[in-house]
Amino acid sequence: MKKISSAIVALLLVFNAHAEKKTLTVAAYPSVDEIVKTALIEWKKKHPDVDVKVVGREYADHHTAMTTALATATSLPDVMTIEYGYLGRFAQSGALEDLSQPPYRANDMAKKFVPFAIAQAHTQAHGQVAMPTDIGPGAMFYRNDLAQKSKVKETELTESWDSFIESGKKIKSATGAYLVAHARDVKDIVIRSGIPADEGVYFDAQGQSVVGTSARFQKGFELAKKIRTEGLDAKVNAWSGEWGESLKRGNVSVQMMGAWLGGHLSNWLAPNTAGLWRSTALPERVATSWGGTFYAIPKKAQNKELAWDLISYLTLNRQQQQLAFEKFNAFPALLEAQTGTFFEQPVQFLGGQKARIEWRNTASQIKPTRVFKHDTIAEEIVNAELDLVLLKGKPIDQAIKDAHRQIQRRARR
C-alpha cells in the first residue's frame, strides 16, 4: 500500500512539474526559424522550465497564417516574425504590442540598432510594433571577370547611372553578357533613393500617392527604358529558374540586391562562380535596403514577458546576432554586432574582398522609409505600367499618370 501511495505521489509531482512548464510559441519562416532554433540552445539555459515550439512555414504561408491568426485571434504565437514586405500591413493593424511601453523597453534599446530599421517598425498610431533583427543593406554584385574582359572599372559601374549604362554596353559588346537581369531592377533602386523623411516609396505621410508627383518615378522609368532599348537586360525575373541559370552561366554581369545575396550565391544560386564576383556600392552610391526581419508580440499572446525576453536575446545579444550573420547571412540590425573580426575577414566567394565593411557603411547611411498597407498593390501597379512602357512603348508620362490614378483609387478604399 505504501509503495502504491509513493508511486501516486511521484506521478502527481511529475504531472505538476509538467503542468507548470510554460510553452512559448515562435512562428517564423526560413531561415529565421533555424536562427531561432540555434539561439534556443543558449536561451534555454536561462529558462530550463520553458518549452519553446518553433513553427516554421514557407515565407508566404507564414504571413497568410499570421493574417488568419490575427483575424480570428486564435493560434496566435507569442513571438511573431514579420518580413519587411508585410510590415506595413501588420504594423497598422493595432493587433501588436507597443514595445515602447512598459514592461517592454524598446525605447531604451532603440539607439543600439541601425536607425532606419527601428524607424521602419514604428507607427504614430501604434508605437514601436516590432524589433528589427536583420537588415539587407543594398549592394551591387558584379562579375569581376566579365568587367575585366570588357575593361570596365568598378568606379564606372558606381559613378553615375549614365556611366553604369555605358559600362553595360561595353560588357555586352565584349562578352555578350547582359548588364542586369531585368530593367525593372534599376527602376526599383531609383524609386527607393532620395525619399523625403516621413514618406514611403509610394505614399506621403497622409497616405496619398506620390507616384505622379515624385521625380523618382520619372527617372526610374526613363533609366529602365534606356536599358531595355539598348538591349542590356536579360528580361528575367529575380528568383525564377532562368535567373538562377543566368547567374550560374555568367549571362548576367550585375545583380543589385541586399548584401545577403552573397550568401545565396555561394550556397546554392551559383556556387560554381566562386571568386568571380565582387561587391560594391550601388550606382551614385545610393544607400537603400532590401528586406529585413522583425519580431513582434501579438496583443493576445499568452506569454508576453517570456516572448520579450526571447526577442531581447535574439536582437540584443551580440554573439547571437553575429552567429546568425555567420551561419545564415542575416546581416545584424544590432550596431554592436557590426564590429569584430568577422567583419574584417575577407570573403572567399568574393575573391577575398572585405565586403562586409562596405555593407556596414551602406547600412549606416540608409534613411528610414515609412511603410504603408497599400505598398504591395502600389508596387504591382507601377510594375504593370512599366511593362507597358517597355513592351508597348507607352509614353512614360502617361504610364506614370495612369499608375498614380490607379493607386489613388485603391488607396481610397
Next chain:
Amino acid sequence: MKPIIKPSVAPYVLISPFIVLFLAFGLFPILFSFVLMFHTWDPVQGLASMQFVGLENLAFAIEDPLVWTSLGNTLWLAVASGLPQHLIAIPLAYLINEKLGRWRNAVMGAYFLPYITSTVAIAMMFSTLFSTDYGMVNAMLMKLAQMPLLEYVLPSANVDWLGDPKTIKPIVAFVVFWRYLGFNVILYVAAMQAISRDQYEAARMDGANSFQQFWHITLPQLKPIMFFGVTLTTIGGLQLFEEPFILTGGKGGMEYAGMTTAMYLYRTAFDYNDYGLASAISWMLFIIILAMTILTNKAFKGKEGQA
C-alpha cells in the same frame, strides 16, 4: 446485446463526420464570403474591423479594369483549352476503343497520366521546356531554323514564351489541354463501351464504313456524356488557377495576360489584403459559371428536353 447507439439516431451519427466537415469547410466559407461581399475587412485587425459598405465592393469590382482583363483571359483560356479537349478526345477515344485491341488499357493509362500528376511538377516541367534562353523548345526551333527554307518560317531569335503577352495564353491553354485530354478520353471510352455492338454489326452488314459508324452510331449516343464532360470542362475552365499561377510566377505575367479571375481574386485577398473586394469578384465569377452551365444545359437539351 443493447446497441451503443439507438437505431433511430445511428444514421445521423454515421453521417455526422461529413456534415460537420461540410458545414465547416463548405457551407460556412460560402456564407461568410457572401457576407464579406458587403463589407470592408482588414483581417489583421480582427473580426471587429468589418464595416458594412453595401454594394461598394461590387461597384468597385465592376469598374476595376483588371477584373475584366482577368475575365477575358479566363473565357479565352476556357475556350482555347476546353474545346480541343473534346474535339480531340472523342475521335481519339473512338480509335482507342475500336482499333487498339489489347493495347487499349495501356494507351488509356498513358493519356490519363498527366491528369494524376502533380500540377506543380507539370508547370515546372513546362516552365523548363519553354524557358527563353535555356529551354528545349527554343533550342529545337533554333536547330530547325538552320535548315534550308525553314529559316524563313521559324523565328531567328529565342521566343520569350512565358514573358510575351501574346504567347502566355496559348502556352497555358496547351498545358491545360494536355493535362485534361486523358480524363475526357477515359470518359468517352467508357461511354462507347456501353453502346451495343449489335448496332455496329448491323451497320457493317449494310455497308457502313468506320467513319459512317462513328458519325451515325457512336456520336449521337455520346450526347449525354458529352453534356457531362463539357459541363465539367466549362466549370473547371472558368475556375482555372493552378497552371497559370505557376507558369506566370503567381503574378499573371506581362500585362496580366495569364491572370485568370480565380487568380485575381486570390491575389486581391492574400496579396492586396482586400477580402471584401475578393468576395465580390468570387460571387461575380459564380454568377458567370452558373450562366455558362445553364447555357451548356440548354445547348445539349434535345427537343424532348432530354440531354
